[in-house]
Amino acid sequence: MSEIAHPTIKDGWFREISEMWPGQAMTLKVNNIIHHEKSQYQDVLIFESSDYGTVLVLDNVIQCTERDEFAYQEMITHLAMNSHPDPKKVLVIGGGDGGVLREVIKHDCVEEAILCDIDEAVIRLSKQYLPGMAVGFQDPRVKVHVGDGFKFLEEYKNEFDVIITDSSDPEGPAESLFQKPYFELLFGALKEGGVITTQGCTFSFICVNLVIYFLWWLFYPSITPHFGIAFWGVYDRFWRWHGHWHWRWRLAFSSILVLIFNSYFIYLKHMLTYTAENQWLHLPLITKLKKDCKEVFPNVEYAYTTIPTYPSGQIGFMVCCKDANRDTKTPLRTWPAEKEETINRYYNAAIHKASFVLPNFARAALR
Numbered sequence: 458m459s460e461i462a463h464p465t466i467k468d469g470w471f472r473e474i475s476e477m478w479p480g481q482a483m484t485l486k487v488n489n490i491i492h493h494e495k496s497q498y499q500d501v502l503i504f505e506s507s508d509y510g511t512v513l514v515l516d517n518v519i520q521c522t523e524r525d526e527f528a529y530q531e532m533i534t535h536l537a538m539n540s541h542p543d544p545k546k547v548l549v550i551g552g553g554d555g556g557v558l559r560e561v562i563k564h565d566c567v568e569e570a571i572l573c574d575i576d577e578a579v580i581r582l583s584k585q586y587l588p589g590m591a592v593g594f595q596d597p598r599v600k601v602h603v604g605d606g607f608k609f610l611e612e613y614k615n616e617f618d619v620i621i622t623d624s625s626d627p628e629g630p631a632e633s634l635f636q637k638p639y640f641e642l643l644f645g646a647l648k649e650g651g652v653i654t655t656q657g658c659t660f661s662f663i664c665v666n667l668v669i670y671f672l673w674w675l676f677y678p679s680i681t682p683h684f685g686i687a688f689w690g691v692y693d694r695f696w697r698w699h700g701h702w703h704w705r706w707r708l709a710f711s712s713i714l715v716l717i718f719n720s721y722f723i724y725l726k727h728m729l730t731y732t733a734e735n736q737w738l739h740l741p742l743i744t745k746l747k748k749d750c751k752e753v754f755p756n757v758e759y760a761y762t763t764i765p766t767y768p769s770g771q772i773g774f775m776v777c778c779k780d781a782n783r784d785t786k787t788p789l790r791t792w793p794a795e796k797e798e799t800i801n802r803y804y805n806a807a808i809h810k811a812s813f814v815l816p817n818f819a820r821a822a823l824r
């Protein structure tokens with residue numbers, strides 16, 4: 458044992474005691490206290506445990522252990538990333554250990570990943586003592602900002618495809634990240650539908666439509682009888698009434714119809730996930746979070762992962778999407794099964810779906 462002492466460690470055992478989980482406490486056997494400091498925002502403790510590797514503790518609460526961190530980092534990241542068709546610009550709020558970044562950059566489509574953590578100490582110490590997670594900082598697509606995630610978000614509008622909030626618990630510096638004004642900021646910072654959001658397939662869809670409209674306009678009325686569906690019929694009748702229009706008006710009218718028609722298909726596609734505590738301990742809090750999220754996002758689902766060193770062995774995520782019709786429970790993108798097994802230790806397409814299936818007591822509360 459090192460000479461450094463810490464109030465949470467007695468007789469060689471770390472004890473995680475908190476009002477957030479009354480009457481129970483996770484204990485881990487400590488081999489060695491590696492580092493302890495009071496940063497500007499929180500108490501930072503790093504110790505080597507007997508069976509869970511290096512452990513990061515903030516304000517006496519376990520943030521991650523080398524042995525099981527992947528169950529959390531992979532799920533909070535890929536639930537959002539794989540529910541988006543083509544995430545290019547990603548924001549991580551919190552996540553100073555680098556684990557979520559490590560997962561984000563597994564997606565080749567990502568062009569830029571920005572991390573905003575309030576505490577430089579977490580980033581500095583993770584780089585030093587948790588290299589398996591901090592490896593995420595080394596990718597050239599990654600940019601780091603040290604500051605409050607709430608304030609950071611206020612500066613962005615329609616900017617990100619995916620936002621992942623990997624913050625500490627709602628006591629301390631992360632308190633503002635668990636309230637409705639924060640969800641509103643998240644909503645605003647996610648990209649809206651429109652020109653910038655037209656991804657590859659939607660763009661080609663628009664092009665095909667434009668060509669059809671143009672040909673139609675050029676050869677009208679000889680080809681119109683071939684279009685049997687209602688929309689074309691309405692358009693055809695309208696056209697007959699206004700067939701005397703100047704060609705410029707016809708073109709303008711066709712273009713407006715193209716825009717209206719396609720806006721349905723390019724409707725908002727943007728995703729975020731959000732840590733949402735434990736079903737056994739925090740059901741009222743999760744219910745409130747879901748309600749608050751639903752007041753801001755049209756599409757909100759709750760998923761969870763299992764992880765031995767978080768309270769009661771489980772932690773949940775709010776998966777929110779601006780697109781009311783998106784099925785976030787089914788991944789839009791998947792890795793080939795072989796690749797999935799080599800790059801991920803927890804996440805796979807089947808567990809993506811399964812993570813939204815809740816036991817009755819939680820399902821009833823969260824309905």
Ligand code: SAM
Pocket residue numbers: 515519520521529550551552553554573574575576579604605606607623624625626629630631632633634732
């Ligand atoms: N996975 C962990 C968990 O759920 O226990 C969270 C780990 S991560 C290290 C939490 C990070 O959130 C910390 O590095 C902390 O500094 C950061 N954080 C807390 N409040 C924040 C805020 N208001 N803005 C940005 N980052 C914040």
